[in-house]
Amino acid sequence: MTTLAGIGFTTPWLLLGLLALPILWLLLRAVPPAPVRRVFPAVTLLLGLSDDESLSDRTPWWLLLLRMLAVAAAIIGLAGPVLNPTPTATAGNGPLLVVLDASWAGADDWKNTSEQMVTKLAEAGRADRTVAVLRLTAPEALHFQSADVWRKRVAGLVPQPWQPSPDQIATAMTHIAAVDTGFDTLWFSDGLDYPDRDQLTAALMQRGGVQAYQTTTNRLGLLPAQFADGAIELTAIRSQALAEQQVTVRAQGRDPGGTLRVLATATAEFAADGNTASAKLILPSELRARITRFELQQVRSAGAVALTDDSLRRREVALITSQTDNEGLILLSPMHYLRQALQPTAELFEGGLGDLLPANPDVIILADVARLAPSEEDALTEWVEKGGMLLRFAGPRLAASDISRDEEHPLMPVRLRSGGRSLGGAMSWGEPKTLATFQQNTPFYGLTIPQEVTVSSQVVAQPDPSLADRVIAELGDGTPLVTRKPLGQGQVVLFHVTANAEWTSLPLSGLFVEMLERLAVSTAAKLPSAEELEGTVWTPISVLDGFGRLTEAGTLSGVDGPDLMEAPAGPGLRPGLYDSGTRKLARNVLRAGDQLRPALWPSNIPVISAALAPERALGGLLLSLALMLLALDVAASLAVSGLLHMSRTAALVLGLTTVGGLCLPVQPAQAQQGADLLGLSSELALAHVLTGDDQIDAIAHDGLRGLSNTLLFRTSIEPSVPVGVDLERDELAFYPLLYWPITPDQPRPSAEAYARLNAYLRTGGMIVFDTRDANLVGSGASSANARKLQQLARSLDIPPLEPLPADHVLTRSFYLLQDFPGRHQRGELWVEAAPVDAEHIEGMPFRNLNDGVTPVVIGGNDWGAAWAVDNNGRPLLPVGRGFAGERQRELAYRFGVNLVMHVLTGNYKSDQVHVPALLDRLGQ
Numbered sequence: 001m002t003t004l005a006g007i008g009f010t011t012p013w014l015l016l017g018l019l020a021l022p023i024l025w026l027l028l029r030a031v032p033p034a035p036v037r038r039v040f041p042a043v044t045l046l047l048g049l050s051d052d053e054s055l056s057d058r059t060p061w062w063l064l065l066l067r068m069l070a071v072a073a074a075i076i077g078l079a080g081p082v083l084n085p086t087p088t089a090t091a092g093n094g095p096l097l098v099v100l101d102a103s104w105a106g107a108d109d110w111k112n113t114s115e116q117m118v119t120k121l122a123e124a125g126r127a128d129r130t131v132a133v134l135r136l137t138a139p140e141a142l143h144f145q146s147a148d149v150w151r152k153r154v155a156g157l158v159p160q161p162w163q164p165s166p167d168q169i170a171t172a173m174t175h176i177a178a179v180d181t182g183f184d185t186l187w188f189s190d191g192l193d194y195p196d197r198d199q200l201t202a203a204l205m206q207r208g209g210v211q212a213y214q215t216t217t218n219r220l221g222l223l224p225a226q227f228a229d230g231a232i233e234l235t236a237i238r239s240q241a242l243a244e245q246q247v248t249v250r251a252q253g254r255d256p257g258g259t260l261r262v263l264a265t266a267t268a269e270f271a272a273d274g275n276t277a278s279a280k281l282i283l284p285s286e287l288r289a290r291i292t293r294f295e296l297q298q299v300r301s302a303g304a305v306a307l308t309d310d311s312l313r314r315r316e317v318a319l320i321t322s323q324t325d326n327e328g329l330i331l332l333s334p335m336h337y338l339r340q341a342l343q344p345t346a347e348l349f350e351g352g353l354g355d356l357l358p359a360n361p362d363v364i365i366l367a368d369v370a371r372l373a374p375s376e377e378d379a380l381t382e383w384v385e386k387g388g389m390l391l392r393f394a395g396p397r398l399a400a401s402d403i404s405r406d407e408e409h410p411l412m413p414v415r416l417r418s419g420g421r422s423l424g425g426a427m428s429w430g431e432p433k434t435l436a437t438f439q440q441n442t443p444f445y446g447l448t449i450p451q452e453v454t455v456s457s458q459v460v461a462q463p464d465p466s467l468a469d470r471v472i473a474e475l476g477d478g479t480p481l482v483t484r485k486p487l488g489q490g491q492v493v494l495f496h497v498t499a500n501a502e503w504t505s506l507p508l509s510g511l512f513v514e515m516l517e518r519l520a521v522s523t524a525a526k527l528p529s530a531e532e533l534e535g536t537v538w539t540p541i542s543v544l545d546g547f548g549r550l551t552e553a554g555t556l557s558g559v560d561g562p563d564l565m566e567a568p569a570g571p572g573l574r575p576g577l578y579d580s581g582t583r584k585l586a587r588n589v590l591r592a593g594d595q596l597r598p599a600l601w602p603s604n605i606p607v608i609s610a611a612l613a614p615e616r617a618l619g620g621l622l623l624s625l626a627l628m629l630l631a632l633d634v635a636a637s638l639a640v641s642g643l644l645h646m647s648r649t650a651a652l653v654l655g656l657t658t659v660g661g662l663c664l665p666v667q668p669a670q671a672q673q674g675a676d677l678l679g680l681s682s683e684l685a686l687a688h689v690l691t692g693d694d695q696i697d698a699i700a701h702d703g704l705r706g707l708s709n710t711l712l713f714r715t716s717i718e719p720s721v722p723v724g725v726d727l728e729r730d731e732l733a734f735y736p737l738l739y740w741p742i743t744p745d746q747p748r749p750s751a752e753a754y755a756r757l758n759a760y761l762r763t764g765g766m767i768v769f770d771t772r773d774a775n776l777v778g779s780g781a782s783s784a785n786a787r788k789l790q791q792l793a794r795s796l797d798i799p800p801l802e803p804l805p806a807d808h809v810l811t812r813s814f815y816l817l818q819d820f821p822g823r824h825q826r827g828e829l830w831v832e833a834a835p836v837d838a839e840h841i842e843g844m845p846f847r848n849l850n851d852g853v854t855p856v857v858i859g860g861n862d863w864g865a866a867w868a869v870d871n872n873g874r875p876l877l878p879v880g881r882g883f884a885g886e887r888q889r890e891l892a893y894r895f896g897v898n899l900v901m902h903v904l905t906g907n908y909k910s911d912q913v914h915v916p917a918l919l920d921r922l923g924q
Contacts, residue, residue, distance in 0.1 A: 015076065074623060096131050244272045248297040416460065446532045702864075831854040
């Protein structure tokens with residue numbers, strides 16, 4: 001495409017025809033208009049006379065101008081003018097490299113990016129250019145192939161929930177260096193800057209021309225939520241400070257019924273010159289504990305999501321002591337020190353054990369409580385075994401009692417010696433002791449021990465073979481200071497000192513608060529540092545994808561604690577929720593203090609922006625204008641020659657102008673959209689769910705085409721062409737049946753898509769899930785497809801299922817069937833379970849089952865592959881061997897016909913209770 005004066009021309013050589021306009025002007029001036037005939041009797045006297053000199057009249061200048069404009073409009077229109085032409089890197093020759101940032105920042109515009117990629121790849125295919133695709137968030141070796149091959153793979157390319165890291169950029173540059181030939185580059189940027197991007201740009205510019213495609217959308221992100229001063233602080237950031245802007249932050253969590261809902265919203269406002277906006281939420285502790293994530297409304301990316309963990313949830317702690325607080329001696333009360341340490345970060349409850357246990361707190365603290373009533377001990381033991389944490393502090397009462405002396409008490413982690421140990425003073429064993437450095441395998445590892453923290457008295461643990469495994473803190477001389485043991489799903493912890501300053505100065509130091517935080521007694525308002533997590537391994541529970549959807553982690557490996565806090569996100573550290581056994585931590589895409597910087601490009605790299613006005617072809621408009629001008633020329637020539645009356649001339653001009661106006665181009669997109677909707681609503685079409693795997697989607701489409709042909713030839717149903725459905729954007733109400741092949745890697749639909757799917761099922765639609773694994777799970781084996789089906793179906797409103805009973809209407813809705821094979825034939829078929837009161841009716845060979853259509857059919861026989869045919873109706877994939885295989889394919893088609901008949905007609909064949917009345921009415 002050649003650009004002249006800001007307008008592109010697809011065939012610019014046709015503009016040379018404009019040079020002939022002056023010659024045409026001279027020729028037209030030499031041709032006079034037609035003479036006007038007037039009847040005059042005296043002219044007959046002049047018949048036969050000849051005049052040696054004849055003069056011709058000239059065409060009027062305005063008529064010449066009209067003709068010149070018509071010819072010029074036709075020439076320019078045929079040259080293919082394009083308004084707002086977009087420069088393209090696919091118009092050249094030679095290899096083309098398509099570079100994708102493919103990060104979370106581009107997820108919100110991924111649909112537009114995919115469409116642009118398809119367009120550019122189609123242009124490269126027409127230019128016979130080989131293409132390679134390089135995703136910077138998942139770089140792989142470059143393989144230049146046909147553009148059509150890559151165009152089919154675009155649907156399977158998805159953004160990742162991280163930005164390109166320096167290591168990934170280095171890997172990408174290694175792959176680029178391995179290419180021997182030069183190539184041009186088309187870079188689809190997500191609009192954000194990241195380290196080493198300039199080095200990659202320079203390397204690509206050395207290999208050929210570089211062109212960037214980048215939208216001007218202001219990228220938004222959400223930093224992790226923080227809890228301070230009784231409120232949740234939410235901070236949103238953006239990449240460009242362009243104008244004032246408001247964003248809405250939604251707090252999502254599960255209600256008491258387990259349904260995911262928006263529990264609260266907050267509005268954050270960006271100043272005109274600011275890149276940061278803050279909002280606060282003040283919620284009750286019960287509601288706050290239900291929140292699982294915060295997200296920016298109407299922004300679909302992982303960077304707009306902030307997962308929550310234990311750092312946000314204030315734990316409920318019950319404080320129980322055997323002493324009565326004395327207002328004058330408050331500094332001697334253990335409860336005073338516990339309140340001061342826990343009140344900023346936990347919800348505290350005080351009272352009797354019998355009153356607090358029904359409230360099911362997270363932690364129960366017994367401060368110098370030696371004995372409990374038998375009923376209270378039994379209830380407390382049961383509470384701990386169910387996952388509770390019992391924290392005990394020693395004191396004079398515990399030291400004087402005989403609890404856990406001869407044998408270990410269930411609610412004590414170790415056996416104790418009689419009496420206590422006094423350190424320092426006239427009757428002591430020595431000087432007060434300091435704390436020993438915390439060992440690596442303890443929860444306190446990495447904490448700094450102040451020098452002023454000493455211990456003067458304690459209760460001493462009885463030596464025991466299991467004592468070493470239960471000590472998690474000790475004094476400098478090796479005496480246990482804190483011991484712990486598991487009890488069922490919970491744990492019991494004992495501080496061998498008091499909770500006040502009577503035996504130790506520990507409660508007066510910040511170390512006391514930090515030790516309680518490490519034991520998960522309270523919730524810290526800040527994340528732990530990398531040093532504090534040294535030696536720990538965190539297992540992923542659920543992870544985010546690039547669009548901000550949360551999926552199960554599956555078999556992903558664990559992550560070292562320091563890496564969880566400091567390492568950049570990537571394939572080995574996916575953003576999500578991690579667990580260490582005693583605490584959960586959320587690793588979000590953005591961390592506190594992160595900023596978003598827009599991507600800047602060198603001046604010699606053209607940048608295509610989606611904000612630019614779209615291309616518009618002007619050829620049709622100019623050709624229509626040329627036709628209108630020629631119509632005016634015809635009318636004007638007739639009027640000048642006197643052959644047409646003025647009124648007729650005006651009517652002719654008006655008619656020709658109207659016809660020319662009808663030739664003007666219209667917007668095809670809206671017309672096409674309306675035609676598509678009209679076609680879907682007026683014809684029956686079978687649909688399959690797009691999985692992102694091009695091969696599986698193609699087989700599903702060909703399979704439904706084969707089934708549609710069978711329905712057309714054997715039944716009164718006349719289906720149209722099958723349709724591939726994108727669950728994120730397509731309307732489902734037009735399709736009576738959705739065929740959903742399961743692949744292990746297909747993404748999980750969003751919450752909005754699940755809402756549409758549930759509405760589709762409730763309004764009579766049917767989904768046929770095909771795991772394509774020959775029902776391996778039914779035989780006791782493991783199937784990745786079956787596990788993926790469980791993940792996909794977890795959010796669907798599916799009724800109880802059962803294997804297809806022999807008297808179900810699916811066995812006779814059109815054909816009488818006993819088996820339902822596809823490409824496999826031993827798989828079991830699952831449908832909606834029959835009602836509990838479904839009974840055999842007298843004289844009927846079957847039960848009176850559900851009066852509606854089963855909304856879900858689940859199997860693994862790979863029916864799409866058995867149905868699949870090519871454009872000529874020939875089977876695409878083999879089924880079985882010889883005649884037996886063809887018989888199996890025929891049964892697969894019959895099952896498909898029964899499926900469609902069932903979803904269209906319901907259980908009408910089961911409703912035979914009225915048959916006697918109908919026969920009597922017919923006189924038979």
